[in-house]
Amino acid sequence: MNDSPSRVSPASDPATVSDPAAPGPVPLDRRALLGAAGLLAAVPLLPAPPAAAAPDPAADARAVRRALDAVTADTMGGLAVFVAPGPDPYSRAQGTPRREPGAIEAKVPAFLVDALDRFLPFPDQIAVPLIRALAQGAGTLRLPGAAGGDAPGAAVGRVDAGLRRLLDNDATIPLSGVVALLLNVQAVRVHPASVAGPFTAPFARLPYARKARVFHLLEGPDPALVGTLDRRLPEPLRGSVSGLLRFLAGTLLEVTALGAYSEWAVFDPATRRLTGRPVGWQVSGYTPSIDGWDEYRGYYQGRRKVTG
16 A cells, blocks of 8 residues: 555645634534544544643644544545455454455455555545545534544544644645545434444444445435535536535445455565465356366357358
8 A cells, every 4th residue: 555645745744734713612513523423533633732832733733633544544444345245354344254255355454445545536725625624514404413422522623633734734634534524524424323332433333224225325416515515616617516425425336346256465566476376266166277277169059150
């Protein structure tokens, strides 16, 4: 997996962004958004400030970024098994465990992060404004109350300020993180109980049919989501939300299948050789041969030639 995605540059470190206002009380809709996105996982990651000192906004933003990375990994795990389940905990959680290896064994979550952050043709100038619009319009989506309701208000305020700080810089959040936030918010809208449970990502907690419902909403009409995003996107992006979401949803499923049946997990770029047998080969029974196989059996039903 690429450790330095193209959408993140040294200049995008949160410390280089001007400090937002000191965090105050977090509105219920913002707290619900943080819970739906899985970002309240950042609360225990917040550094304790020295005695009598104010929290460090840049350090808080880095804690939120670490939480986002963890949520993204969990979300990609839930997405990977939606396409290619196996004997892993994510597949068991969605109710479709299988004996043969699947996407987790094929390292598809890492493949997805790498593909989304480096190769998917989804422009930076669209990705972050999309998630910024989602954050600004959380109140219109009627998200359920967040899990972790006992988290101190001051800590939640620091997480909220850290997220705002990240969103101040278009290059800070890679596309995989944007996709994770979008899938998790939709997951909580489809199944409010997914706001709490195993894993850090609500999408990973969903059963199979409800994951399908998330993609149905992304690919089809969802007036609440489309309206929320469309009203807050800058020109000339307004009016294009439905098409963008449909493209993104379809591409996610296609790229996931590609990763599950490719040699990516066992391909060594240095030697240009495979280090093991790919999961896709195991599942499909594929046996490679550079010389091919002598499978010719003659014409059907004993025929000796064909015409036309």
